[in-house]
Amino acid sequence: MTTAPDRERVAQRLQRSSARNSYDPEVDIDWSAPIPADRYAKPPQRCSLYGTRMWEELTEPERIRLSQQEVVSSVSSGIWFELILMQGLVRHVYNSDPTSEHAQYALTEIADECRHSTMFGKAIAKMYGKPIGPSRVSRRAGRVFGALAGPTLIFAGALFVEELADGMQREIMRDDTLQPLSRMVSRIHVTEEARHISYAKDELVRACAGLSRFQRANLKLWLAAMAYTATQEFIHPKTYATVGLDPRVAWRVAKDNPHWQATKIQWVRKAVALFEELDLIDGPGRRLWLAAGLLER
Ligand SMILES: [Fe+2]
Ligand SMILES: [Fe+2]
Numbered sequence: 010m011t012t013a014p015d016r017e018r019v020a021q022r023l024q025r026s027s028a029r030n031s032y033d034p035e036v037d038i039d040w041s042a043p044i045p046a047d048r049y050a051k052p053p054q055r056c057s058l059y060g061t062r063m064w065e066e067l068t069e070p071e072r073i074r075l076s077q078q079e080v081v082s083s084v085s086s087g088i089w090f091e092l093i094l095m096q097g098l099v100r101h102v103y104n105s106d107p108t109s110e111h112a113q114y115a116l117t118e119i120a121d122e123c124r125h126s127t128m129f130g131k132a133i134a135k136m137y138g139k140p141i142g143p144s145r146v147s148r149r150a151g152r153v154f155g156a157l158a159g160p161t162l163i164f165a166g167a168l169f170v171e172e173l174a175d176g177m178q179r180e181i182m183r184d185d186t187l188q189p190l191s192r193m194v195s196r197i198h199v200t201e202e203a204r205h206i207s208y209a210k211d212e213l214v215r216a217c218a219g220l221s222r223f224q225r226a227n228l229k230l231w232l233a234a235m236a237y238t239a240t241q242e243f244i245h246p247k248t249y250a251t252v253g254l255d256p257r258v259a260w261r262v263a264k265d266n267p268h269w270q271a272t273k274i275q276w277v278r279k280a281v282a283l284f285e286e287l288d289l290i291d292g293p294g295r296r297l298w299l300a301a302g303l304l305e306r
Contacts, residue, residue, distance in 0.1 A: 019211045020110035023204045027117050032197040034128035042189065044136065046070070050077040050191040051181050055272055057244050057263035063254065071252045077136055078251045079244050080191055083177065084129040085140035086242040089151055090170045091122040091129075096155035097163030098122075114208060121201045132194050142245030147238055154235065161216040162228060165289065166235045168209040169280045171202050173243065176276025210283065217287045226292060232284070233294030240273065240301040270302045277303055 049072075056076050058064040067075065098119050105112035133140050143151070158166070178195035181187055220228065249259035263269050274281075281303060284290045290298055298304050 016211070016215065017110045019208065020114040023114050023208055024110060024117060026204055027114075027121070027201075030200060031121070032124070032200065034124055034131070034194075034197055037197065038128070038131075038190070038193050040131060040135065044077075044188055044190055047073065048186065048188045049073050050080040050136070050188045051177065052184055052187070054268065055177065055180060057269045057272075058249075058259065058266060060268040061262050061266050063259060063262050067252060075248070075252045077188070077191075078141060078248045080181075081133050081137045082141040082245045082248045083174070083243055084132060084194070085245070086143050086239070087170075087174060088126045088129050088140070089143045089148065089242065090166075090239060091126045093151045093155035093158075094163065094167050094170075095119050095122050097158055097160065097167075101160045101163065118205055118208065121205070125198060125201070128194060128197065132190060135190065137251070141247050141251070143242040144245065147242050150238060158231070161213065161220075161224075162231050162235070164209040164212040164216070165228065165232045165284070166239070168206060168213060168283070169232070169236050169277065170239050171206050171209065172280035173239065173273075173277050175199055175202055175206065176278075213283075214287065217289070225288070229289050229292055229294045232289055233297040236277075236303060237297040237301040240277075240303060243273075264302070273302055274305060 053059055053072060053076060056064070056072070056079060058067075058075070064072065098115050102112050102115045102119075105115070107113070154166075178199045181195040182192050182199055184192070217225075244260075244263065246256035246260040248256075249263075250256045281290065281298075290304070295304075299306070
């Protein structure tokens, strides 16, 4: 199997960067440190209910707890998605030349994701004790998606989810008023995901240039469904029940909250701009992007 030289150069650069700058969350995080009860896990203005009457009615400790459970829910869906991505990457390597830098970087990315999912699992255990989400329907859909999705859809989906998480985690890692555990988990993830984003972007741009009309239409629809599902799962309704709110009512309040809508649009804007440039957001799938609140109206 031949591999394009520029594809190899990208993979080689990412391999070198991985060797220089990677973390081992087992030793790079102090898992025995207590979590301060008076610090938010993510900036309050980035909580899904911020600015609503429901938020105003919560006490300060409840708001802090909600910020933490929202992070728990987001990293719970993060594990779900990383497991799907790993399956796709393993199948991708299975069909690639293992002597290529490209295949070797894919293996490095799988190794990164293994550590991330372990780190998220430990963070969830420490912060709340158990995962919050994803829903049973999404877990089932993920099983099919992980087993069947081709590399182009896997890279497009990865890019979307990685940009969404990156948007949130960059803000968390930079804010020194927040919980140290949430900040360190975010720092590790942002650093290593920056390479995954470059890799996925490079692959997606290359793959899109060779798509037939049918393949492009198919990709648009599946990508829209994936983006919709991943966004729905980013904060599971059960999160709200942990501070005594009615999950369905609170979920609706968050969905209609202009602060939260603007936050989601801001966090995914880089992925959406690329998808627009590559003509991957229109047709029937566009409705799903709009329903997920990911496009400016
Ligand atoms: Fe990750
Ligand atoms: Fe990743």
